[in-house]
Amino acid sequence: MVFNGVEVMTPECTHPNELxxxxxxxVVREKLRVRHYSLRTEQQYINWVQRFLRFHHxxxxxxxxxxxxxxxxxxxxxxxxxxxxxxxxxxxxxxxxYRQVLDVSLPWLDEVKHQWGQTRLICYTVLH
Numbered sequence: 001m002v003f004n005g006v007e008v009m010t011p012e013c014t015h016p017n018e019l020x021x022x023x024x025x026x027v028v029r030e031k032l033r034v035r036h037y038s039l040r041t042e043q044q045y046i047n048w049v050q051r052f053l054r055f056h057h058x059x060x061x062x063x064x065x066x067x068x069x070x071x072x073x074x075x076x077x078x079x080x081x082x083x084x085x086x087x088x089x090x091x092x093x094x095x096x097x098y099r100q101v102l103d104v105s106l107p108w109l110d111e112v113k114h115q116w117g118q119t120r121l122i123c124y125t126v127l128h
Contacts, residue, residue, distance in 0.1 A: 024060075024101070025049065031100050048093035061097060062104065069094055 022030075028049055032042045055072050056064060076082045076090055098104045
């Protein structure tokens, strides 16, 4: 396609009359807005989904399961040193992605949530 005298690459469709499927993050954003989530929550959920996808080398979430979610949450704790509330926010974003956006039945993700609540790393500070 040529735009203002410059050739521009466009994504190809398999059929000329077919519309492009919306991008995953755009769908996440739309679902959050329809449910009246705050702008800050929207920004953070998008951030967590992006980090999750980047961590797994941009595989589609439908291709992943409990092992990948657990690996990501463990990475946040061990390598990222994030707090329990941050872990919960990341998990909430992934639950939203799978339940509300992808409409995936999640018995395995409920197990992750249950196990994750029991396996959090807790750090104590000793005061002298």
